[in-house]
Amino acid sequence: MDELALIQAAKSGDLDAFNRLVLEYQGLAFNVALRLLGDPAAAEDATQDAFVSAYRKLRTFRGGSFKAWLLRIVTNGAYDELRRQKRRPTTSLEFETDDGDEIAQPAWLADPGAGPDELAERAALSRAIQSCLDGMEDEFRVAVVLVDVQGLDYAEAAEALQRPLGTVKSRLARARARMQECLQSFAELLPAKMRLNPEATND
Amino acid sequence: MTEQINIRDWERLSAYLDGDLEAGRRAKLEQRLGTEPALQRALQRLQRTRDLLRRAPQARVPRSFTLTPEMAGQTAGWLSRLNLNLSVVSAVASLMLVVVLLGDLFSFGGAVDLTGLPGLAAAAPAPVEEESQAFSAEMADEQSDDDAAMDGADATALATETEDETLEERSLDAKDEGATAAALDPWLLLELALGLTALLAGFAAWRLRRSH
Numbered sequence: 001m002d003e004l005a006l007i008q009a010a011k012s013g014d015l016d017a018f019n020r021l022v023l024e025y026q027g028l029a030f031n032v033a034l035r036l037l038g039d040p041a042a043a044e045d046a047t048q049d050a051f052v053s054a055y056r057k058l059r060t061f062r063g064g065s066f067k068a069w070l071l072r073i074v075t076n077g078a079y080d081e082l083r084r085q086k087r088r089p090t091t092s093l094e095f096e097t098d099d100g101d102e103i104a105q106p107a108w109l110a111d112p113g114a115g116p117d118e119l120a121e122r123a124a125l126s127r128a129i130q131s132c133l134d135g136m137e138d139e140f141r142v143a144v145v146l147v148d149v150q151g152l153d154y155a156e157a158a159e160a161l162q163r164p165l166g167t168v169k170s171r172l173a174r175a176r177a178r179m180q181e182c183l184q185s186f187a188e189l190l191p192a193k194m195r196l197n198p199e200a201t202n203d
Numbered sequence: 204m205t206e207q208i209n210i211r212d213w214e215r216l217s218a219y220l221d222g223d224l225e226a227g228r229r230a231k232l233e234q235r236l237g238t239e240p241a242l243q244r245a246l247q248r249l250q251r252t253r254d255l256l257r258r259a260p261q262a263r264v265p266r267s268f269t270l271t272p273e274m275a276g277q278t279a280g281w282l283s284r285l286n287l288n289l290s291v292v293s294a295v296a297s298l299m300l301v302v303v304l305l306g307d308l309f310s311f312g313g314a315v316d317l318t319g320l321p322g323l324a325a326a327a328p329a330p331v332e333e334e335s336q337a338f339s340a341e342m343a344d345e346q347s348d349d350d351a352a353m354d355g356a357d358a359t360a361l362a363t364e365t366e367d368e369t370l371e372e373r374s375l376d377a378k379d380e381g382a383t384a385a386a387l388d389p390w391l392l393l394e395l396a397l398g399l400t401a402l403l404a405g406f407a408a409w410r411l412r413r414s415h
Binding site: 019177 | 217218251252256260262265269
């Protein structure tokens with residue numbers, strides 16, 4: 001059954017059809033929420049809430065990109081959570097155990113197929129990116145997360161953010177400029193091949 | 204080292220990287236890139252930044268987010284109905300409270316005479332006194348008719364005595380009624396009940412919305 005048929009069936013109350021869409025998009029939705037919120041537990045709640053909300057609002061989906069429509073719900077939910085967090089700040093992306101001990105590789109990033117060096121590099125990169133994202137304004141952060149981290153094209157990102165294409169391009173450019181500046185400050189923490197200065201890669 | 208690149212150039216570089224710059228502007232930018240090393244370095248950093256972001260590790264989902272029937276609607280349905288009911292109760296109680304308070308306001312201003320209402324009679328002592336006097340006179344008349352053998356002086360004395368006792372009894376009764384009425388003023392009780400209902404229902408509806 002293709003996506004459109006699944007959406008139609010779900011609109012008619014077929015929960016199994018909707019859950020097949022959930023399985024298709026839950027990875028994307030969770031990763032967007034995680035990058036926007038920087039906290040796995042909050043991202044988990046936001047993702048679940050987004051799917052519940054999507055099911056209830058499914059009748060309002062009038063076609064177009066289901067992915068963009070779903071991500072609009074995810075990002076709106078994440079914005080709400082961010083506003084709540086600003087009222088009572090919490091810690092950033094968890095790289096610690098419950099006892100507060102730092103861990104090199106969070107379980108949610110673990111990849112059984114990767115070697116230890118690669119895992120360490122990924123963790124370092126993920127930590128640097130998240131730290132830079134956390135320091136960015138919401139509208140810039142979401143643009144760079146949707147387009148560069150999650151690979152949406154401009155049109156899909158504009159649809160998900162309900163903003164004109166030009167606004168999305170402009171925000172993305174500014175966000176990239178901020179990211180390149182921020183990532184340079186992590187140069188010593190990243191493996192040589194991940195550093196931004198071309199000279200540094202020749203070390 | 205970070206070089207100063209203005210925001211318009213960042214936008215051009217970003218669009219150039221994504222192949223989104225139209226031919227004329229692209230040619231112009233490429234010409235500048237050939238002569239401005241700072242702009243070229245900025246483009247390289249931007250490209251590496253985009254590459255790193257694209258390589259950002261994707262987290263595995265910690266669990267399945269598929270919906271159960273309860274999550275899909277059943278629980279939400281009754282919660283939603285309960286929330287609506289509580290909101291309606293709160294709104295109606297608030298409206299009634301306003302009406303009652305306005306009634307109170309006008310009655311204290313003298314626009315409405317509520318002395319005929321139970322409990323408010325005690326607040327107006329004059330009618331009780333008049334009634335007592337009329338009752339005493341009536342009693343005195345009856346007494347005179349029933350005992351014709353008594354002389355005028357005795358009858359007058361008896362009537363006066365009866366009148367005094369009756370007045371005293373009625374006065375005590377009126378005081379008791381007044382105290383009871385003040386303690387159980389139905390308007391006051393109604394206002395309290397409406398106010399509490401509006402507050403509790405409103406608070407419960409608000410909590411329900413917050414938690415779901």
